[in-house]
Amino acid sequence: MLTIKGLYKHYQNFSIENASFDVPDGTVVGLIGENGAGKSTIIKSVLGAVRPDGGEILFDGKPTDGLSKAERQQISFVLDDTGLPAELNLSMLDKVLAGVFEKWDRAKFRSLLQKLDLPDKKRLKDFSKGMKMKAAIAVALSYESRLLILDEPTSGLDPVVRDEILEMLYDYNRESGRAVLISSHITTDLEKICDYIVYIHRGRIVFDMEKDELLHAYAVYGTDERQLAELDKTAVVKVLRRDYGTEVLAVRDKMPQSFTYRPVTLDDIMLFYSKGENI
Amino acid sequence: MRGLLIKDFYNIWKQGLWYAAMIAMFCGISVIAENPAFSATIGILASASVPLTAIAYEEKDGWQKFAAAGGLSAGTVVAEKYLLGILFSFLGAVGYCIAFAVVGAETAAAEFAAPLCMQLFAPAAVLPLIFRFGIEKGRTYMIALVVVFMLVFIGLMPLVGKAEISQPTFIACLSCATVVILAVSYKISVAIYRKKEF
Numbered sequence: 001m002l003t004i005k006g007l008y009k010h011y012q013n014f015s016i017e018n019a020s021f022d023v024p025d026g027t028v029v030g031l032i033g034e035n036g037a038g039k040s041t042i043i044k045s046v047l048g049a050v051r052p053d054g055g056e057i058l059f060d061g062k063p064t065d066g067l068s069k070a071e072r073q074q075i076s077f078v079l080d081d082t083g084l085p086a087e088l089n090l091s092m093l094d095k096v097l098a099g100v101f102e103k104w105d106r107a108k109f110r111s112l113l114q115k116l117d118l119p120d121k122k123r124l125k126d127f128s129k130g131m132k133m134k135a136a137i138a139v140a141l142s143y144e145s146r147l148l149i150l151d152e153p154t155s156g157l158d159p160v161v162r163d164e165i166l167e168m169l170y171d172y173n174r175e176s177g178r179a180v181l182i183s184s185h186i187t188t189d190l191e192k193i194c195d196y197i198v199y200i201h202r203g204r205i206v207f208d209m210e211k212d213e214l215l216h217a218y219a220v221y222g223t224d225e226r227q228l229a230e231l232d233k234t235a236v237v238k239v240l241r242r243d244y245g246t247e248v249l250a251v252r253d254k255m256p257q258s259f260t261y262r263p264v265t266l267d268d269i270m271l272f273y274s275k276g277e278n279i
Numbered sequence: 280m281r282g283l284l285i286k287d288f289y290n291i292w293k294q295g296l297w298y299a300a301m302i303a304m305f306c307g308i309s310v311i312a313e314n315p316a317f318s319a320t321i322g323i324l325a326s327a328s329v330p331l332t333a334i335a336y337e338e339k340d341g342w343q344k345f346a347a348a349g350g351l352s353a354g355t356v357v358a359e360k361y362l363l364g365i366l367f368s369f370l371g372a373v374g375y376c377i378a379f380a381v382v383g384a385e386t387a388a389a390e391f392a393a394p395l396c397m398q399l400f401a402p403a404a405v406l407p408l409i410f411r412f413g414i415e416k417g418r419t420y421m422i423a424l425v426v427v428f429m430l431v432f433i434g435l436m437p438l439v440g441k442a443e444i445s446q447p448t449f450i451a452c453l454s455c456a457t458v459v460i461l462a463v464s465y466k467i468s469v470a471i472y473r474k475k476e477f
Binding site: 044047048049050051067068069070071072073075077079081082083084085086087088092095096097098099100101 | 280281282283284285286289290336337339340341342344345346347348349350351352474476477
């Protein structure tokens with residue numbers, strides 16, 4: 001559904017370089033990476049809020065910069081700062097967005113507000129962060145889209161609200177012909193709902209893998225320097241040396257059976273890639 | 280466009296009412312002082328300031344990113360701000376016309392038309408700067424622009440007095456120039472907005 005090919009975007013102190021990945025129909029793709037890794041730049045490039053310096057972004061095979069308004073509105077979105085007018089209440093917002101989105105569904109918006117327990121006469125600036133994010137998701141789900149893109153939707157929210165949001169994404173994706181791209185550095189959320197994980201580090205895609213395969217392929221091993229020296233170098237992905245010992249992110253199939261390990265998490269992978277060393 | 284206008288009216292209704300009250304008040308002052316210039320000035324101020332206020336809200340809310348992601352073209356977003364300025368220039372024009380009808384009916388027609396054109400010229404001059412530099416810097420440049428225009432205007436005044444142009448010709452030229460300036464300003468603003476990133 002969405003294809004990003006060789007995306008390049010240069011800023012003064014930062015670049016996205018040759019970023020490529022797909023968001024296939026019917027999947028949830030998680031874009032993970034540290035703060036400042038380039039997740040938001042990629043998402044803003046897809047949404048047309050940033051102009052890439054190179055590469056291609058295709059939606060159903062068509063370049064996104066050539067999409068008509070109706071085609072572009074098949075991509076719904078939740079921005080990290082929501083972008084909604086803070087002086088308005090949700091009743092006003094409903095009238096505004098009915099004039100912005102061609103397929104705005106007022107009945108659906110109303111029912112989502114009820115479901116999410118959002119007051120329609122309170123101004124958005126008086127909402128809590130969780131309420132604002134729920135309102136942004138209600139907006140994104142109230143017009144007929146096929147691709148939902150979310151930039152850090154669960155950041156700074158309590159576990160209850162985060163769970164509600166993940167539930168809504170799960171429901172959205174259950175209908176056929178839809179897909180979700182979600183960026184977050186709260187990787188536990190992504191482990192729950194994603195089919196694919198794309199990891200971006202310092203502007204470069206490190207891997208793009210099926211989540212289950214990824215979590216099965218790697219493991220974390222505790223070693224010492226002597227054991228480390230004896231290991232198959234192709235098995236070791238990254239080494240993290242700490243005061244209390246050395247940990248290794250390694251390919252499970254290539255490691256000796258005698259080594260004890262713990263299953264890897266997406267947090268581990270991010271930590272190893274950002275702080276670990278190669279051997 | 281309709282959605283954007285509704286949003287801006289919700290956002291700026293307090294300021295809009297304030298300007299409407301100011302236009303009414305300055306209309307009254309013009310009548311009392313028997314000088315329509317007061318009424319003309321507030322109209323110029325309103326037509327330039329209201330779109331600026333609307334843009335300031337958009338910048339604060341991050342709406343411009345939302346609009347881009349929502350598929351709204353640069354042309355639509357920019358046109359709506361010009362329309363907002365033109366709507367308030369009409370409101371200012373109503374106040375000015377009332378004041379002029381009461382105190383200035385014997386004055387030359389050109390003197391009547393010039394401030395009305397200025398009310399349309401004001402957003403045309405200001406909006407490209409605001410789209411280019413944003414509200415904070417744009418306001419500073421706007422003040423500099425006003426000073427430049429004032430100096431040019433003062434410099435040209437003696438020439439205007441000496442020029443032998445008939446009233447209808449002057450009004451026609453002024454009206455055409457206003458339309459052309461608005462159109463060129465709009466094109467420049469769209470070109471600037473297309474290059475923006477959010």
